[in-house]
Amino acid sequence: MMLMSTGRPRRAIAAAAALALSGTLAACGGGGSGNGGAGGVLTVSAGAGGNFVRNFNPYAPQPLQATNGMIYEPLFHFNAARTGEVDPWLATKYTWADGGKSIRIQLRTNVTWNDGKPFTADDVAYTFQMTKDNKALNMYALPVASVKAEGKHTVVITFTKSAYTKEYFLLGKIKMLPRHIWSKLSAKEKATTLNPNPVGTGPWKVKSVKGTTLDLVARKDYYIKGLPHFKIMRYRAFTGNNAANAAVASGQIDWAGGFIPDIEKNYLAKNEKFDLVNIPLATTSFIPNAQRGPTADVGVRKAISAALDRDFMNKSVYDGQAPAANPMALLLPNYQSVLDPSLEGATMETGQDKVDGYLTDSGYAKGPDGMWRKNGKKLSVSVELVSGWTDYVSVAQMAKEQLKKAGIDLVVKAESYSQWSNNRARGQFQMLLDNAGYTPDPRAYYAQMLDSSIPPEIGQSTNVGNFGRYANDTIDKALDKIGETTDLAQQKPWYYKIQQEFIKDMPLIPLFSAQNEQEFNGNRVTGYPTENNLYAAPSIWLDPDGGWVAARIKPASGK
Incomplete structure (x- = not known):
């Protein structure tokens, strides 16, 4: 220590x-007996992304997961x-x-x-x-x-x-x-x-990248003796969630982080040593473009939110395991210490009367077909998501039906991960289905979502956050003020201001606590984070926690 x-x-x-x-x-x-120990191959799921592109540049768009924490530290x-x-x-x-x-x-x-x-x-x-x-x-x-x-x-x-x-x-x-x-x-x-042959300090080096398989090989000279415990770390990519889930349920994958519907039946019941670690670390939201298109209008953002039945989505898609988010998008109970007391128990506004009020105030009028229009143009918003993320596909389709009943047309665009992430990075979208969080601090959490100094102008790329290019001088000032002191009492009023501004502006449309299901094949691996030993976030894809865990996860006894 x-x-x-x-x-x-x-x-x-x-x-x-x-x-x-x-x-x-x-x-x-x-600990362990030696670097690149006798563990053979650690096989992990890279999710639904298709063929790998040999990109190990942490500053370029779409670097491979192995870039962060496994190779660069x-x-x-x-x-x-x-x-x-x-x-x-x-x-x-x-x-x-x-x-x-x-x-x-x-x-x-x-x-x-x-x-x-x-x-x-x-x-x-x-x-x-x-x-x-x-x-x-x-x-x-x-x-x-x-x-x-x-x-x-x-x-x-x-x-x-x-x-x-x-x-x-x-x-x-x-x-x-x-x-x-x-x-x-x-x-x-x-x-x-693309930095195809990266020189890093991490415990792994790139061995090969072929199609949907990426192999890393353990360094024998890693500076922490005894790490890593596996000789080879193998990423496997899939065309979609269904293919990935089939591989996980059949025991082909040692560590995965995908959504599995009815996970008790479709995964845990398959083998007594299959394990699940689920630590919510983020909020799933619709991310609207705050500068261009219909979602630049706060009234449209609030109308979309009011038309959504989050409870129905949760029960239908997540078996009730993803409770609705609060209107401040504050991760609770994680950040309970900075919750505005006046917002304790705050819930999302819903109902057709709310939809009607926001859109009427924004200059929209309902046509004879029940759809909202402005200057003769129907209110239509597109939402982009990754085609292989089947839970998000289901959520988007439910949102489409719910918004249609409210008089809003939602166009669902399911696309490849590379196309989706490129559009997200460049701000070239009307709305995204995504999640935000994965930080140990509420200030960093809100900064990633809302800090106007982070994203460049639309068309230029960012991998960090505030993808909707939202700007609010009051929030920017509050973030700065929080950073001027470590006294919680002095910080609290500024956190409250951020939450109040969030409710007023709805820069993101919070849906529910993001699922973070991490599946581990206990027949093959041990030493991974659990609720009783959370030495790191257990997410294979999380930057850089995935790398921290990958070096410390061990072969199960006798494997």
Whole structure:
């Protein structure tokens, strides 16, 4: 166990409601007999994505899952499942100074890149300097002023303003890159190259990418002795949820994260050692385009929301396991500490009278066919989703029928993951069906959804969030104010302001708690996160928790 100093009062995020972490890092995990141990092949599902494209660039659109955490690593592991737990990864400790305008980071001393060259402070300084020099690479809008390497294992970063609230992104999300490789690329290449043969610090190297199979091979020189426990990590991709679920239920997959309808019958009952870990970490929502098209009108957004029967969707699609979200889209009980008391128990507005009121106020009128029109044009909104995500397909079809009854035309566009994610990244859509969250902090949660400094203009790409390009000066100010202090009492009014503005503007249309079903084949694997041992979020696809778990999951006894 290694110690970390924050330079601020010691308190967990759950108590401070900010990225003010506890002063002691969680146990690292690990052990085992040796790197690339005798575990053979760990087979995991990459979900419904079709053939793999050999893209391992963390800054390019649609990098493969293995990019983040398996090959490239951040400085620390922020446990998305347990707010306030932080583990050393490439770094061992950090200290804030000057009211959050400076941070000193101490690195491990025994790390090498997978090409054998040493990992040093120069690599870290170079990575953060890139974000300062190239706006397209500054995915988390880090206010970097300067970066300096002090010797081989210490880095000091200064900021133009307090960066406390960027702590999670700065230390837990940005992946360190090798200076001796990336300095040879132009600014444009850094954002677009597919980087097919990545040089990372992670426990795995790319062995092969063929069709729907991606193989990683364990490094024998990984800096944490005993990790990983499997020699090969094999990703398998499928054309859709049905094909993926069939492979999972037949025992072909060791670790998966797909939605399985009636999971008790269709998975758990198949084998006594099949296991399910379900830790909700996000909210499923319709994400409207806030700048273009009909959903740029808040009245349209609220009318769509009021026409939806979330309870029916939950019971029909998720067997009652996905309760309706609240109108603030606040993850509860995770973020209970920052809930506006006046909104305790708040529920979504529903009903035709609400639909009629919002659309009438927005200048729409009902035609003789019962459909709403404005300037003679029918109110029609398209929603894009991934064709292989069968639960979302069902949700969208139900929404289509519900909106039709309310007089709104919903066009469902089921498309490939690559097309969907490209449109999402560039803001080229009217509405998306997606989910947001997977962060240990409410400020980061709202920032990813609402911070106007994160997304570029429509047509330019972002992998981070606020895909609908929503902008609200009041929310931006509230996010900044939260970052100026670690005192919960001072932060609370600004969290309340964000929640009130969210209800007023409905920048996203919250639906329900996102399912996070992770299936583990106990005949083949052990040592994965469980409700009793949540050392990380158990999601195979989560960046970078999936990489943290992949190195620590072990072969079942005798396998």
